[in-house]
Amino acid sequence: MKKTLMVAALTGIFATAAHAQSSVTLYGLLDAGLTYTNNQGGAHNFKESSGSINGSRWGLRGSEDLGGGLKAIFTLEDGFNIANGTLGQNSRMFGRQAYVGLSSNQYGTVTLGRQYDSVVDYLGPLALTGTQYGGTQFAHPFDNDNLDNSFRIDNSIKYQSMNYAGFKFSGLYGFSNDAGGFSNNRAYSFGASYNYGPLNVAAGYMQINNSLTGNVLSNPTNGALGGDSAFIAGLQRTFGAGLNYAFGPATVGFVFTQTKLQDASSITSQQTGGSANTQIGNYARFNNYELNARYNLTPTLVLAGEDTWTDAVIDGQKPSFNSLGLGTYYYLSKRTDVYLQGEYVHAIDLGGVAGIGAPINGVGMSSTPNQLSATIGIQHRF
Template identity: 70%
Template sequence: MKKTLMVAALTGVFATAAHAQSSVTLYGLIDAGITYTNNQNGHSNWKATSGAVNGSRWGLRGSEDLGGGLKAIFTLENGFNIMNGTNGQGGREFGRQAYVGLSSTQFGAVTLGRQYDSVVDFLGPLALTGTQYGGTQFAHPFDNDNLTNTFRVDNSVKYTSANYAGLKFGAMYGFSNQAGGFANNRAYSAGVSYNYGPLNVAGAYFQTNNSAPLNAAGAAIAGGAVTADQAPFSAGRQRIFGGGLNYAFGPATVGFVFTQTMLDSGVGLTNVGSQGLGNLALGNSVRFQNYEVNGRYNLTPALSLAANYTFTDARIEGVKPKFHQVDLQTAYALSKRTDVYLQGEYQHVTNTDGTNIGATINGVGISSTSNQVSATVGVRHRF
């Protein structure tokens, strides 16, 4: 009898242990290169760069099986500069992502923490900026639509649906965390995508109120959803919406993405947006309309080519700047985890009178003229 009870007890223990399986994965990506820019604030420049395509990062991703298709999940992801070893995203330990939540195979996932918004989640994969095929330097001017992930949303709660025969959708809300200021520096977004064979379509919306706001003394208000040390713009309200599609033809994929960004009520470029030139006032009303046509082709399993053209039609207090940017990249995989790449960007901007804005390729600085050329040779390693 005692043996029977012992066997039953041990069986229950092992069954519980097997039922509650958990895993933690260490992962990362390191992107290092040498970048030439013909005009950076009036001078040419050769510089060592980290994250010219994809931001260097390491992270921990984990899950625990709770049974019945339910899991506890978390991600902690650090961004860093490989050239000097410092943390990115304003010096945050886990500045790229930091969240915990529950995931269901039937209903989707709810997560809480520092997270990507719906524009990044749903539209980002359809553009070349923000992906391995172009990334940081292919961003639309000032990364005005956040497709390359210049900022994340703090204090956020996010829902992401399961995949229902190719249909996915989601929404996110970022709290201001301010007593008496519920709507001050909050953010919210929603998105949807549908995949049917070679076709992928998506749409998304994002809004933040008083993003990177300033108090009466002119200092940035801390603790909100989007803070001044990461946002390219300061505005009373920022709205982003857009849609896009990709279509695959064997080894080739072509795509189109449209986004519109509207800013009002006291608009300025932050030090992040001006890439080190300091805060620049832009007036009370700014709009960017971005039209991106892109394509990529795998010549061989190891060799890829990617290119895009982006036209940005802007409105800045009655001035109508127009940005034209052409981007090219080729990458060669030395293994499944390591590749070398060469990419270049050219931007030309017109109608900038009165704005003090020159051509601006993301990640390399602002030109003192209406033209800018940049080229990078680099290596990426994933682990």
């Protein structure tokens, strides 16, 4: 009898220990607001908006302890429009992230699936568009450098290093999955960051190779971009670097990025907010220079702002864009905040660039060189 009780007790202890070593977490974020725009395709607009800062989402994140410092991990994350309940990312069930892999506390992490590139991972957090202070509507024109993660990389394998006294690095490769077309419709990127006390510096690079038939992607759904591309171009290269420095309740930063497009055709309608793609000629280039700052007035009230200058080459013309963003964010709790933010974009020297006005990401493009938008909203995390 005593042996039976002892076996039962030990079985319960080991079962509890095994259960404690594995976990699955349900999480999410909801972002809804009311947005006014003075010029959206030629008319003013007052609408209910979803994801003005962060795209609404829910997800599952899990891990299993395999022993010896090794874990199996996975993430499945769905994006959706909270205003109407529809799926985001071209109606994918897990369009934001979907990956599985192994993580070692000695050698780093390897994951496979639909994932963010290294420019998003490393440079994104240094620009206000990649943070909870600004987000979607603070993106650089047309989100040309993808710091707001307008697209992810399908069929990808990613390595993320351990943190070596503040230094981290990562690399990603997205397969075309096309027999006989290994180098077509593929993507690769790499990046690194270093954190030393209040200083954080980072750099990243991304290259996308697409095969085109005329002015459309030859393999729009099965390649590394899976039909999500912000541009229709045979070659896209994006690189950049930035830094943040914190002192007291304030943080200031600077980010530079450059995106070059060759064998190009157009900006996709999802980036312009239009019903059709906007033609940009065979070659385009965007240089983005962002200054940003945020200040904690109190533990629950934050002010943030950014000023971005973008000089471009589009269809032989050399337009520029000046983007200003200001926001205030009040935290009702650790999980819930309300916000008020505004954006203004002024386009300069548009010349003969047809169909291009002043763009605000997530809002659309104006029919004039100026656009102003303001949003009052609420975010809740769980």
